[in-house]
Amino acid sequence: xxxxxxxxxxxxxxxxxxxxxxxxxxxxxxxxxxxxxxxxxxxxxxxxxxxxxxxxxxxxxxxxxxxxxxxxxxxxxxxxxxxxxxxxxxxxxxxxxxxxxxxxxxxxxxxxxxxxxxxxxxxxxxxxxxxxxxxxxxxxxxxxxxxxxxxxxxxxxxxxxxxxxxxxxxxxxxxxxxxxxxxxxxxxxxxxxxxxxxxxxxxxxxxxxxxxxxxxxxxxxxxxxxxxxxxxxxxxxxxxxx
Numbered sequence: 535x536x537x538x539x540x541x542x543x544x545x546x547x548x549x550x551x552x553x554x555x556x557x558x559x560x561x562x563x564x565x566x567x568x569x570x571x572x573x574x575x576x577x578x579x580x581x582x583x584x585x586x587x588x589x590x591x592x593x594x595x596x597x598x599x600x601x602x603x604x605x606x607x608x609x610x611x612x613x614x615x616x617x618x619x620x621x622x623x624x625x626x627x628x629x630x631x632x633x634x635x636x637x638x639x640x641x642x643x644x645x646x647x648x649x650x651x652x653x654x655x656x657x658x659x660x661x662x663x664x665x666x667x668x669x670x671x672x673x674x675x676x677x678x679x680x681x682x683x684x685x686x687x688x689x690x691x692x693x694x695x696x697x698x699x700x701x702x703x704x705x706x707x708x709x710x711x712x713x714x715x716x717x718x719x720x721x722x723x724x725x726x727x728x729x730x731x732x733x734x735x736x737x738x739x740x741x742x743x744x745x746x747x748x749x750x751x752x753x754x755x756x757x758x759x760x761x762x763x764x765x766x767x768x769x770x771x772x773x774x775x776x
Contacts, residue, residue, distance in 0.1 A: 555588075555591060555592050555593045556591075556592050556593070557592060557593045557594070557595045558587050558590070558592040558593070558594060558595070558614045558615060559595045559596075559597055559612070559613040559614050559615075560583060560587070560594060560595070560596055560597065560613055560614065560615045560616070560617060560739075561597050561599060561604050561607055561608055561612060561613040561615070561616040561617060562579065562580065562583070562596050562597070562598055562599075562604075562617045562618075563579075563598065563599070563600070563601050563604070563617065563618060564598050564599065564600055564601075564688065565689070566579075566690075566711060567711070567714050567715075568710055568711070568714045568770040568771070568774070569633075569710070569711070569770075570598075572598055575596065577770070578633075578766055578769075578770040578771070579617070579633055580596060581766055582632065582633070582757070582763075582766055583596075583617070583632070585757045585760075585762055585763075585766075586632070586750060586753045586754050586757050587750075587753070589753035589756055589757055590749050590750065590753045597612065597613055600664065600688060601618055601664065601665055602664065602665050602668075604616050604617065604618060604619070605619065605623075605740070608626075608740060609623075614741070614742065614746065615739045615740065615741055615746070615750070616739065616740045617633075617737070617739055618633075618737045619737060619738055619739065619740045620669075620735065620736075620737060620738075622738075622740065623740075626740045626741065626742065627740065627741045627742070627743060627744045627746070627747040628738045628739070628740055628741075628747060629738045629739040629740075629741065629747045629750045629751050629754065630738060630750075630751045630754060630755075631736040631737060631738050632737065632738060632739060632754055633736075633737050634734050634735060634736045634737070635708045635734070635735045635737070636708060636709045636710075636730075636732070636734050636735075637663075637666075637669070637670060637706060637707065637708055637709070637732045637735065638706075638707065638708070638709050638712065638728050638729060638730055638731075638732065639704055639705070639706055639728070639729040639731055640694075640697060640704070640705040640706075640707065640712055640716075640726055640727070640728055640729070641697075641703065641704050641705075641726065641727060641729065642697060642698075642700065642703075642725060642726060642727075643725055643726065643727050644725070645703060649704075649729055651673075651731070652671075652673045652674050652677045652731055653673065653676075653677055654677075655674075655677040655678065655680075655681055655704060656677060656680040656681065657680070657681065657682050658681055658682055658703040658704050659681065659682050659683045659701075659702045659703045659704070660678060660681045660683070660684045660685075660702070660703065660704045660705075660706065661684075661685050661686075661687060661693055661696065661702045661704070661705055661706070662678075662684070662685070662686045662687075662705070662706035662707070663686065663687070663690060663706065663707055663708065663711075664686050664687060664688045665686065666686050666706050667686070669735060670706070670732060671732070674706075674731075674732075682703075690707060690711055690712075690715060691715050691718075693705050693707065693712075693715065694712065694715050694716040694719045694720065694726070695719050695720075697726060698719070698720060698723065698725065698726070709728070710770070710771060710774055710775075712728075713774040713775070714774060717774070
């Protein structure tokens with residue numbers, strides 16, 4: 535009955551076309567430039583989601599929580615949509631993939647050993663993004679049990695500086711997040727190198743009804759065909775990847 539009432543409210547919102555747009559609440563992650571900048575409510579992910587929700591006929595209200603709590607809060611009844619999901623638990627409905635992350639290893643070029651596989655992490659000091667072991671493959675998880683030290687952190691902005699100062703041997707981060715902070719920390723530096731050992735991870739939203747998921751998909755497809763989408767790509771990624 536509760537789901538039927540929720541669906542009815544969403545359908546009325548879609549059909550009524552009120553003078554002022556209704557709000558959709560979205561559970562999203564915390565500070566993570568260039569994807570999420572909480573102070574200004576900007577960043578690639580927030581601006582993309584805002585554009586999609588606007589195309590759906592709604593205004594966006596973002597609720598920021600650590601990635602590890604996103605689904606738990608959604609399962610408890612908070613918000614209309616939840617971001618950064620890779621599975622589709624029973625009772626919820628997945629959208630099409632809306633964003634992808636490319637995790638990488640970053641090391642100093644003068645590291646004393648060459649990394650040819652994830653097993654070569656053994657004996658090194660490693661720092662990674664929060665919940666890395668949850669998202670990365672089993673051979674990575676196995677290797678981290680044999681490192682000299684291993685730490686996962688929420689706030690990643692200091693990681694490039696720690697690597698440059700040789701206080702850690704290996705960073706594990708999303709490519710664009712790393713490049714954003716690296717170029718802020720040491721704009722002209724070329725002493726670090728990127729190693730690609732991981733597949734790209736694609737993420738979808740979860741909705742509470744199939745109708746909302748389908749409406750999101752339609753709006754996402756329209757946004758991806760628009761000039762706005764190209765502008766967002768250029769704004770947040772073109773300079774990083776030069």
